[in-house]
Amino acid sequence: MRTTVGIIGAGPAGLLLARLLHNAGIDSVVLESRDRAYVEQRQRAGILEQGTVDVLRSAGAGERMDREGLRHDGIELRYDRRRHRIDFPGLTGGRSVTVYAQTEVVKDLVALQLREGGPLLFETEALAVEGADTDRPRVRFTRRGGRDGEAGRESVLECQYVVGCDGFWGVSRAAVPAAVSRVFERTYPFGWLGILADVPPSHDELVYARSERGFALLSMRSPAVSRLYLQVPAGTDAAAWSDGAVWDELERRLETAPDDDWVLNRGPVTAKSVTPMRSYVHEPMRYGRLFLAGDAAHIVPPTGAKGLNLAVGDVVTFARAFVHFRETGDPALLDAYSGTCLRRVWQAERFSYAMTTMLHRSPDATPFDDRIQRARLDRIATSRAAEQDLAECYTGFSFD
Numbered sequence: 226m227r228t229t230v231g232i233i234g235a236g237p238a239g240l241l242l243a244r245l246l247h248n249a250g251i252d253s254v255v256l257e258s259r260d261r262a263y264v265e266q267r268q269r270a271g272i273l274e275q276g277t278v279d280v281l282r283s284a285g286a287g288e289r290m291d292r293e294g295l296r297h298d299g300i301e302l303r304y305d306r307r308r309h310r311i312d313f314p315g316l317t318g319g320r321s322v323t324v325y326a327q328t329e330v331v332k333d334l335v336a337l338q339l340r341e342g343g344p345l346l347f348e349t350e351a352l353a354v355e356g357a358d359t360d361r362p363r364v365r366f367t368r369r370g371g372r373d374g375e376a377g378r379e380s381v382l383e384c385q386y387v388v389g390c391d392g393f394w395g396v397s398r399a400a401v402p403a404a405v406s407r408v409f410e411r412t413y414p415f416g417w418l419g420i421l422a423d424v425p426p427s428h429d430e431l432v433y434a435r436s437e438r439g440f441a442l443l444s445m446r447s448p449a450v451s452r453l454y455l456q457v458p459a460g461t462d463a464a465a466w467s468d469g470a471v472w473d474e475l476e477r478r479l480e481t482a483p484d485d486d487w488v489l490n491r492g493p494v495t496a497k498s499v500t501p502m503r504s505y506v507h508e509p510m511r512y513g514r515l516f517l518a519g520d521a522a523h524i525v526p527p528t529g530a531k532g533l534n535l536a537v538g539d540v541v542t543f544a545r546a547f548v549h550f551r552e553t554g555d556p557a558l559l560d561a562y563s564g565t566c567l568r569r570v571w572q573a574e575r576f577s578y579a580m581t582t583m584l585h586r587s588p589d590a591t592p593f594d595d596r597i598q599r600a601r602l603d604r605i606a607t608s609r610a611a612e613q614d615l616a617e618c619y620t621g622f623s624f625d
């Protein structure tokens with residue numbers, strides 16, 4: 226099998242890249258190890274930056290998002306029983322974010338790719354990228370499902386370029402020699418327990434809460450479905466938390482002033498899982514003809530909702546550079562890919578780290594740390610400049 230751009234992974238990065246290349250008349254093949262249902266139902270991010278919304282729309286993948294996505298013009302910070310709203314458009318010259326789940330973005334892109342795009346092979350696992358430093362890179366892969374006789378057989382996808390969009394646990398990053406790789410990493414002693422619940426959200430905007438008991442987040446998937454998160458110790462088993470215990474803890478952490486009539490709506494929990502948290506950057510994001518994009522190259526802790534949006538920024542950068550190269554023969558943008566992406570990546574790393582450390586309670590937190598967290602929140606609540614910085618970062622960094 227042969228193609229111009231071999232894409233490993235059908236998460237948001239791989240699927241959007243295939244679409245952008247298709248729109249520019251460039252062929253690609255997408256290899257995805259899991260089946261379609263699994264990829265479409267994996268619960269993850271929920272917030273799209275303005276730039277991500279614009280890109281999906283202009284790629285022809287925005288029809289349902291425009292119908293069903295919820296535009297959000299702000300978030301609430303809750304701490305010391307106080308509530309402080311951040312007004313995005315007022316602080317950023319009109320920018321906002323959109324609540325539209327990653328599952329829905331993926332469903333829309335899969336449907337488009339299967340209808341109009343090049344091959345998207347599910348249950349097809351990339352085993353290794355070979356020859357990344359030659360002009361004929363190859364991806365060795367094996368099919369798990371597929372037609373009789375195909376399952377388990379090893380094949381090769383011959384490419385002009387390979388883009389590794391295979392997430393943190395994928396194989397493409399391993400094709401960069403150790404002598405070239407630099408890894409910057411931080412793990413956190415806590416994770417997020419996330420639930421989905423069939424109940425209308427208890428507030429019309431997201432609420433990020435800091436409490437003595439740890440962080441809590443009230444988010445949503447639709448006017449009828451709530452998504453909520455609780456900080457839990459790293460390694461927590463989701464099954465150890467009963468539904469009732471989750472609601473009780475959310476209520477404590479989202480506490481408001483006694484004269485405030487805000488209430489937490491409870492409802493049937495339909496999903497419950499724990500996400501570990503880490504900050505991770507692999508440099509460079511390119512080796513020869515192999516380019517890394519999305520979680521394959523970097524991870525942010527979820528506070529601030531940057532992961533999915535960063536993945537989109539990477540593939541937009543690659544697609545632009547590749548189209549420019551094909552049209553002009555000038556490799557300057559492709560050569561600049563890693564540096565261009567890493568500038569945005571490090572801004573998102575900084576923001577996600579700042580939000581995480583401001584809102585979560587470390588197991589070894591001292592009274593000094595507590596006071597600093599509250600001072601950071603107070604600074605945002607009382608300084609337009611500090612508030613504006615948060616609003617600019619939250620609504621997104623430019624893809625240019």
Ligand code: FAD
Binds near residue numbers: 238518
């Ligand atoms: P992925 O979505 O991970 O896609 C990679 C794809 O590659 C997968 O489909 C995988 O099956 C496939 N793959 C892997 N290995 C191979 C192989 N060898 N061969 C073929 N295919 C392969 N971000 C937020 O902003 N908010 C959140 O609440 C949030 N929650 C998250 C929860 C979890 C459990 C995780 C893991 C991430 C979460 N994120 C969240 C981050 C966000 O979802 C990711 O940043 C986003 O999915 C990145 O997209 P991607 O396409 O780069 O990678």
Ligand code: DHB
Binds near residue numbers: 269431527530
């Ligand atoms: C969601 C996830 C985030 O990481 C975040 O900061 C806000 C919302 C969500 O899944 O809805």
